[in-house]
Amino acid sequence: MKILIVGNxxxxxIGRHFYSAAKEINLDVLLSDSxxxxxxxxxxAKFYWWVRKRYPPLLKKYSQEVLNLCQEYQPHFLLSxxxxxxxxxxxxxxxxxxxxxxxxxxxxxxxxxxxxxWFKKSLCFYDYVFSPRKSNLDDLNKLSCKGVCYLPFAxxxxxHFIQFPENDLERKKLSSDVMFAGGGDADRIKIIKALTKTDxxxxxxxxxxxxxxxxxxxxxxxxxxxxxxxxxxxxKIVLCLVRRGNRDGHTxxxxxxxxMGACMLVEDTLEHREILGxxxxxxxxxxxxxxxxxxxxxxxxxxxxxxxxxxxxHERIMQGKHTYRDRLAQMFTFMSQE
Numbered sequence: 015m016k017i018l019i020v021g022n023x024x025x026x027x028i029g030r031h032f033y034s035a036a037k038e039i040n041l042d043v044l045l046s047d048s049x050x051x052x053x054x055x056x057x058x059a060k061f062y063w064w065v066r067k068r069y070p071p072l073l074k075k076y077s078q079e080v081l082n083l084c085q086e087y088q089p090h091f092l093l094s095x096x097x098x099x100x101x102x103x104x105x106x107x108x109x110x111x112x113x114x115x116x117x118x119x120x121x122x123x124x125x126x127x128x129x130x131x132w133f134k135k136s137l138c139f140y141d142y143v144f145s146p147r148k149s150n151l152d153d154l155n156k157l158s159c160k161g162v163c164y165l166p167f168a169x170x171x172x173x174h175f176i177q178f179p180e181n182d183l184e185r186k187k188l189s190s191d192v193m194f195a196g197g198g199d200a201d202r203i204k205i206i207k208a209l210t211k212t213d214x215x216x217x218x219x220x221x222x223x224x225x226x227x228x229x230x231x232x233x234x235x236x237x238x239x240x241x242x243x244x245x246x247x248x249x250k251i252v253l254c255l256v257r258r259g260n261r262d263g264h265t266x267x268x269x270x271x272x273x274m275g276a277c278m279l280v281e282d283t284l285e286h287r288e289i290l291g292x293x294x295x296x297x298x299x300x301x302x303x304x305x306x307x308x309x310x311x312x313x314x315x316x317x318x319x320x321x322x323x324x325x326x327x328h329e330r331i332m333q334g335k336h337t338y339r340d341r342l343a344q345m346f347t348f349m350s351q352e
Contacts, residue, residue: 021095051076051099105139149261174273177243190217198222208303252276296327
């Protein structure tokens with residue numbers, strides 16, 4: 015079986031995770047770098063982002079490249095991830111080659127910050143759309159998308175695992191009372207701001223935290239996968255926050271933090287409870303800033319409970335068929351039943 019994956023090959027991205035999963039089960043797989051569609055000059059990139067409403071500057075050129083790959087490689091499946099830069103007309107041509115087209119919709123195209131009208135049109139030309147959020151399944155069906163199915167995020171065993179710092183210097187650099195790894199979205203600032211009013215050792219990893227005055231002092235940049243694993247291992251508590259603009263019920267970090275052995279304090283959602291269990295089984299939940307602070311203080315005073323929670327959530331995710339290899343298998347099972 016041949017698969018062409020259209021996604022970002024960076025080790026932190028899902029395109030790379032699916033590629034590794036496909037190689038692991040000995041599928042014939044190619045990965046096309048979707049970031050090429052955005053490779054323009056600084057001025058053109060800004061113009062297309064703000065004036066053209068996030069339209070990829072090289073959409074037409076990259077779409078043609080994907081079509082050429084399909085003609086040469088002749089895959090059985092094309093699997094694109096997120097807001098994939100492929101024109102609807104090219105997807106239509108790919109369909110004529112008897113290639114099944116799949117999109118794993120990592121982002122929510124109804125998020126006002128990600129409003130991409132061109133992409134919504136393209137979505138209708140996929141044979142299957144898998145969404146990791148239940149909140150937009152009705153939207154996808156109303157858009158007349160085919161083969162719509164809920165499929166949660168996952169973790170990649172080669173990138174998300176328990177790893178301790180190599181020496182005391184590294185441990186001191188990465189240690190924290192509370193850490194969060196993810197983008198500095200505006201709706202997350204209010205939550206983190208409540209933390210900054212305490213005396214806690216806070217670590218924020220990911221982009222944009224240094225742009226906000228409230229969080230700049232706690233921003234520690236973007237870590238490579240192995241270093242992130244080490245940071246999790248020496249953080250007493252790891253926050254798990256959803257993206258509200260995306261209407262998330264869970265995120266990639268829901269599975270990744272658990273796989274890395276975190277003691278997790280999790281934003282309370284129905285999806286989180288389905289995945290991680292009820293309060294106290296393997297994680298603690300919070301619904302507001304006050305509850306978050308109270309549970310942080312409680313966890314910091316109960317070392318044994320933090321250890322129990324981290325071990326329990328790790329085992330739960332390890333035993334639950336939550337790798338990207340499992341997600342590929344679940345995709346194929348769903349498609350075989352259609």
